[in-house]
Amino acid sequence: MWKHCDTTDEYISLHDCHGTKVSYQEGILTFGFEDGIWIVPGHPDNTIDKTVRTDEAEVKFFLESADESDIRMYIFEEEGKKTIRKEWEIADLLEHVNSGKGTLEFLYQYKGYGTWIMECWLWSKKKPYHRECELKISLAGAEYCWNDLCEDREG
Numbered sequence: 794m795w796k797h798c799d800t801t802d803e804y805i806s807l808h809d810c811h812g813t814k815v816s817y818q819e820g821i822l823t824f825g826f827e828d829g830i831w832i833v834p835g836h837p838d839n840t841i842d843k844t845v846r847t848d849e850a851e852v853k854f855f856l857e858s859a860d861e862s863d864i865r866m867y868i869f870e871e872e873g874k875k876t877i878r879k880e881w882e883i884a885d886l887l888e889h890v891n892s893g894k895g896t897l898e899f900l901y902q903y904k905g906y907g908t909w910i911m912e913c914w915l916w917s918k919k920k921p922y923h924r925e926c927e928l929k930i931s932l933a934g935a936e937y938c939w940n941d942l943c944e945d946r947e948g
């Protein structure tokens with residue numbers, strides 16, 4: 794189905810990319826990106842020598858123990874002068890994104906031994922329009938897939 798798939802993110806970035814679809818099956822958390830992901834210069838499939846977006850893309854996160862407990866999602870909500878951290882189940886994220894209520898924008902990622910932490914914004918069509926969140930995943934690996942680079946969509 795995909796022309797290009799890569800198992801390393803050395804030349805790939807999800808920064809400012811919006812997950813518009815999400816699924817969880819058999820230990821794999823998959824995000825669909827209608828507007829693509831970033832491919833930076835140096836990637837063997839990037840002959841443009843500029844950071845550019847792909848067309849529609851998909852990223853699969855292979856969970857370490859293939860269990861939902863490998864996924865933690867925290868939403869930060871403002872209540873007066875306090876920030877409250879609420880934990881979401883994976884079902885909450887699936888419902889929010891797949892129902893069209895909003896998207897998950899990836900901002901920054903941090904990698905430790907077997908664990909990736911991604912700072913994100915959870916966008917909504919209603920107030921508050923976005924909330925900070927953190928996605929923490931115990932991973933065995935990832936796969937980034939797309940078809941073509943969009944030369945007119947430089948980063």
